[in-house]
Amino acid sequence: xxxxxxxxxxxxxxxxxxxxxxxxxxxxxxxxxxxxxxxxxxxxxxxxxxxxxxxxxxxxxxxxxxx
Numbered sequence: 001x002x003x004x005x006x007x008x009x010x011x012x013x014x015x016x017x018x019x020x021x022x023x024x025x026x027x028x029x030x031x032x033x034x035x036x037x038x039x040x041x042x043x044x045x046x047x048x049x050x051x052x053x054x055x056x057x058x059x060x061x062x063x064x065x066x067x
Contacts, residue, residue, distance in 0.1 A: 001053075001054075001057055002054065002057075005050045005051075005053060005054050008046065008050055009047055009050050009051075012043040012044075012046045012047045012050075013043075013047070015039060015040075015043045016040050016043045016044070019036040019037075019039045019040045019043075020036070020040065022035075022036035023036045023037065
């Protein structure tokens, strides 16, 4: 599970990097720039959710080891 979350986190970071290059600095809220901003926001949400999943699995393992 840890490997899967790391792989998806790397993919999300790559998507953020690619979409940063797609933003038009002169008009960031028009055309393809909006799509790039939405994708960046979605990737950040995915990273946050993956980190929450990793932390919850760590807590679950610690709770199981103490029983």
